[in-house]
Amino acid sequence: xxxxxxxxxxxxxxxxxxxxxxxxxxxxxxxxxxxxxxxxxxxxxxxxxxxxxxxxxxxxxxxxxxxxxxxxxxxxxxxxxxxxxxxxxxxxxxxxxxxxxxxxxxxxxxxxxxxxxxxxxxxxxxxxxxxxxxxxxxxxxxxxxxxxxxxxxxxxxxxxxxxxxxxxxxxxxxxxxxxxxxxxxxxxxxxxxxxxxxxxxxxxxxxxxxxxxxxxxxxxxxxxxxxxxxxxxxxxxxxxxxxxxxxxxxxxxxxxxxxxxxxxxxxxxxxxxxxxxxxxxxxxxxxxxxxxxxxxxxxxxxxxxxxxxxxxxxxxxxxxxxxxxxxxxxxx
Amino acid sequence: xxxxxxxxxxxxxxxxxxxxxxxxxxxxxxxxxxxxxxxxxxxxxxxxxxxxxxxxxxxxxxxxxxxxxxxxxxxxxxxxxxxxxxxxxxxxxxxxxxxxxxxxxxxxxxxxxxxxxxxxxxxxxxxxxxxxxxxxxxxxxxxxxxxxxxxxxxxxxxxxxxxxxxxxxxxxxxxxxxxxxxxxxxxxxxxxxxxxxxxxxxxxxxxxxxxxxxxxxxxxxxxxxxxxxxxxxxxxxxxxxxxxxxxxxxxxxxxxxxxxxxxxxxxxxxxxxxxxxxxxxxxxxxxxxxxxxxxxxxxxxxxxxxxxxxxxxxxxxxxxxxxxxxxxxxxx
DNA sequence: TTGTATGCGTTATCAC
DNA sequence: GTGATAACGCATACAA
Numbered sequence: 217x218x219x220x221x222x223x224x225x226x227x228x229x230x231x232x233x234x235x236x237x238x239x240x241x242x243x244x245x246x247x248x249x250x251x252x253x254x255x256x257x258x259x260x261x262x263x264x265x266x267x268x269x270x271x272x273x274x275x276x277x278x279x280x281x282x283x284x285x286x287x288x289x290x291x292x293x294x295x296x297x298x299x300x301x302x303x304x305x306x307x308x309x310x311x312x313x314x315x316x317x318x319x320x321x322x323x324x325x326x327x328x329x330x331x332x333x334x335x336x337x338x339x340x341x342x343x344x345x346x347x348x349x350x351x352x353x354x355x356x357x358x359x360x361x362x363x364x365x366x367x368x369x370x371x372x373x374x375x376x377x378x379x380x381x382x383x384x385x386x387x388x389x390x391x392x393x394x395x396x397x398x399x400x401x402x403x404x405x406x407x408x409x410x411x412x413x414x415x416x417x418x419x420x421x422x423x424x425x426x427x428x429x430x431x432x433x434x435x436x437x438x439x440x441x442x443x444x445x446x447x448x449x450x451x452x453x454x455x456x457x458x459x460x461x462x463x464x465x466x467x468x469x470x471x472x473x474x475x476x477x478x479x480x481x482x483x484x485x486x487x488x489x490x491x492x493x494x495x496x497x498x499x500x501x502x503x504x505x506x507x508x509x510x511x512x513x514x515x516x517x518x519x520x521x522x523x524x525x526x527x528x529x530x531x532x533x534x535x536x537x538x539x540x541x542x543x544x545x546x547x548x
Numbered sequence: 549x550x551x552x553x554x555x556x557x558x559x560x561x562x563x564x565x566x567x568x569x570x571x572x573x574x575x576x577x578x579x580x581x582x583x584x585x586x587x588x589x590x591x592x593x594x595x596x597x598x599x600x601x602x603x604x605x606x607x608x609x610x611x612x613x614x615x616x617x618x619x620x621x622x623x624x625x626x627x628x629x630x631x632x633x634x635x636x637x638x639x640x641x642x643x644x645x646x647x648x649x650x651x652x653x654x655x656x657x658x659x660x661x662x663x664x665x666x667x668x669x670x671x672x673x674x675x676x677x678x679x680x681x682x683x684x685x686x687x688x689x690x691x692x693x694x695x696x697x698x699x700x701x702x703x704x705x706x707x708x709x710x711x712x713x714x715x716x717x718x719x720x721x722x723x724x725x726x727x728x729x730x731x732x733x734x735x736x737x738x739x740x741x742x743x744x745x746x747x748x749x750x751x752x753x754x755x756x757x758x759x760x761x762x763x764x765x766x767x768x769x770x771x772x773x774x775x776x777x778x779x780x781x782x783x784x785x786x787x788x789x790x791x792x793x794x795x796x797x798x799x800x801x802x803x804x805x806x807x808x809x810x811x812x813x814x815x816x817x818x819x820x821x822x823x824x825x826x827x828x829x830x831x832x833x834x835x836x837x838x839x840x841x842x843x844x845x846x847x848x849x850x851x852x853x854x855x856x857x858x859x860x861x862x863x864x865x866x867x868x869x870x871x872x873x874x875x876x877x878x879x880x
Numbered sequence: 881t882t883g884t885a886t887g888c889g890t891t892a893t894c895a896c
Numbered sequence: 897g898t899g900a901t902a903a904c905g906c907a908t909a910c911a912a
Binding site for chain 4: 562563564565568
């Protein structure tokens with residue numbers, strides 16, 4: 217492999233000039249530049265990025281912590297991250313954490329060892345051993361850690377849950393169940409809060425037994441629906457905190473020979489590509505997944521550069537998508 | 549940040565000894581090791597991986613080229629890659645290529661510049677400018693490049709397609725349509741080949757007009773179904789080359805008020821998590837996605853180490869999963 | 881605008 | 897088993 221030395225010799229210039237030609241071409245005369253470029257071609261020289269990274273103390277790499285890469289919503293976020301990272305000259309290291317704190321910390325430590333310059337965390341945890349001490353550039357996307365000074369980009373989950381609940385209320389539903397995400401999750405808490413708020417505004421008392429917790433998987437949605445649809449009086453609508461669980465819930469309802477939405481309305485969250493093609497098509501909240509990723513990467517870039525952030529806690533717009541899985545309450 | 553120098557001073561040993569304690573502890577006496585470890589803790593020393601990588605000419609990183617990270621099948625493969633990579637001490641760089649050759653080449657070049665040591669390619673392209681010259685350790689997973697010396701792990705797509713086709717034939721279907729993947733794709737070609745083979749074995753002539761090409765998206769499946777279900781005589785079964793397109797096809801069939809499977813049988817491929825919860829549940833081919841990733845990473849490891857591969861073209865087992873989207877032909 | 885010289889933090893070589 | 901030291905390839909401060 218040719219080194220910068222070989223190029224400099226062939227071009228008859230110093231290594232410094234070759235280096236400059238590559239990284240600050242405006243500081244090199246047109247003529248010299250040409251000479252150097254010819255020599256680079258001739259030698260098929262490729263700068264050794266390992267050496268460059270070492271010398272500059274930069275890896276041009278960020279690590280993204282994702283609880284489950286196989287979740288279509290997260291993978292869309294990652295796609296957004298990747299695209300913007302590439303534009304900004306960064307590579308993306310994948311850290312599938314399976315929600316394990318231990319693995320989050322392992323990956324986050326890559327910043328300590330200079331392997332990565334910053335972290336994008338898609339879960340609601342602080343990925344450091346010392347929870348109080350944020351020791352590396354980090355940004356939250358989709359979810360966030362409450363009360364902690366970590367910049368984040370998400371939707372207004374409280375308002376989104378309110379809007380969905382109001383939609384269900386407007387269809388005449390009074391006994392609304394919830395299939396929630398993990399209880400500790402910030403977005404889950406926010407959405408539940410918004411939901412309860414709407415109920416209260418409508419003069420309806422929220423009942424704890426109307427909530428079942430899932431893990432965002434289809435299976436957990438089906439299981440939660442089984443629990444909720446066998447209490448009495450049976451709810452006439454279920455507000456699910458993601459589309460997968462809604463699809464699982466619909467599946468169980470159908471198995472029980474309930475018609476969706478005639479017997480039971482079921483709503484989702486995220487608007488994944490399957491939502492539109494579910495039977496019936498899912499009423500859901502559309503979240504700008506790619507934009508989350510893209511925006512988070514831009515924010516992280518600023519944090520890494522030491523730039524001031526315009527908004528530390530960014531909210532992106534969401535949209536209620538009304539489809540056929542929710543309908544008028546025919547039961548009471 | 550403490551360096552190896554600081555540790556050596558505090559421990560009263562040479563930097564070489566500190567380095568050895570970290571990377572070859574068996575070459576250091578118990579006593580010295582303890583001294584060094586105390587000093588490491590004291591100074592909170594973390595080896596600079598950038599410097600280490602530079603010195604050893606290794607990045608301990610592999611790059612994975614994926615056409616579309618948001619495809620649930622690919623993300624499962626990536627999960628498998630990530631898990632095994634972590635075990636083997638490698639980090640995974642994400643290269644979402646959108647199927648663009650240009651981006652594949654860009655990412656593959658990271659090996660030239662030492663940023664990555666090897667490549668896992670999930671698409672059926674050679675990620676190098678010079679197609680004839682394989683210039684970096686590379687392994688194919690799921691798909692493969694035909695006639696090229698790139699190690700690969702996949703299922704026997706020909707046999708899988710045969711098995712599915714035979715299943716449809718056994719249900720009495722004679723006019724079977726195909727919703728295929730991209731025409732240039734190797735796995736598409738293999739599956740089509742297997743399909744045609746089965747038809748021939750059954751004495752049925754394959755008709756080109758019974759094939760529509762999609763891009764693996766739900767939308768493309770719906771569109772392809774629209775084309776196929778409006779030719780005459782209408783096929784009584786559709787063999788789709790992935791689950792997303794099958795779900796799209798089912799969606800269109802229902803829209804046309806056709807019953808699946810009474811009027812039309814539709815089969816998928818991949819067995820993604822949504823397959824089981826589709827309505828009706830999808831008959832499909834289960835592929836070991838995580839194992840593809842895991843196995844590919846192990847193979848790449850061997851290639852990078854210069855080890856001989858036990859099998860250069862590995863086939864993993866698949867399974868025909870019979871569900872309710874395929875049924876007996878009631879039409880002729 | 882260009883060249884010279886230095887050093888980044890680590891590992892490897894070779895003495896001891 | 898341990899230490900002294902060179903070297904990896906590059907970017908940069910400084911001199912010219």
